[in-house]
Amino acid sequence: MKFPASAICIIATIIISCGKSTDYIVDKSYQIDDKNSSRGQNERASSLIFHYTALPFEESLRVLTAGAVSAHWLVPENGNKIYKLVDENKRAYHAGISTWKGRTNINDTSVGVEIVNLGFMCLDGNADCTKEKRKWFPYPEEQQTLIVELAKDIQKRFQIDPLCVVAHSDIAVGRKSDPGPLFPWKLLAENGVGSWVTENEIIREIQNINKNIHSDISRLLVQIRLYEFGYEIKNLNVSDNFVLDKMKKNYGYDAKKIQISDLSALSEFNKYISDEDIFDPKLTDQAIDSFLMHYLPEEYLSNKIPENKKILATLQALLIKYPNRARIGCGF
């Protein structure tokens, strides 16, 4: 038996509805048509930020649920349970005043993961101390596994750029030290989350630097690379565009089209401008500390600042291994 299309529709409407009426979801006073989808869209979260709570588990959970501070996830020290405190589609309040790759208010665009870890104790018995007097609490193996498994899932969901998986200390330079130098960044990178370079990759870049630059590595060169990498180290009265324009006008170097291998051109920059014209010396030192905690933790823990050449080589190796988009933020 054959029905005309409209008749089929009438019959089908009784069961599932069809035709024009199915194009719309009726929602009180207006209708929503969700059949079309824009190409121009991306995930809200384009970075993944790790923290430690500096508190035991019960207190961590209480602070992160009862107060103004929050995070999407809380990872306890042991067991196999991870606490979801804020839906990833919503904003959590974990980063505070923060910048990374020129973007501010990182809460808006990140997933925040808090790890139960006491941070550090001061060997002199004070509540706070300089880094030389800090004894850091390790992350137990069981907890490291939880961190890796959770991070892999977040990475899968949001396809976060490796250089946008960072520490609270990276995005809040001088203000924060978490998750500290014992955080398992290397293990994470081995599992496809975030970034890491090996000693051999750093040595290769030291050789490259030795070949291309015949003078001592200047602080300015390190600062330019730190800045390109994402650290907010410029003088407050200097705009992002000012820095980029200076680089371009003075020696044709376009930081937006980063040429990582062009070290000799970069070193010429010293002739035109002094480091303190652009970069804040205190913020620079603090950013170097953050960078060491993340990428050269053994150097950080040894309390010796490595020479500029090693810092530069590590930055170079990272930028080559994970081609980034200079000061263009995460998720653009």
Ligand SMILES: [Zn+2]
């Ligand atoms: Zn934090």
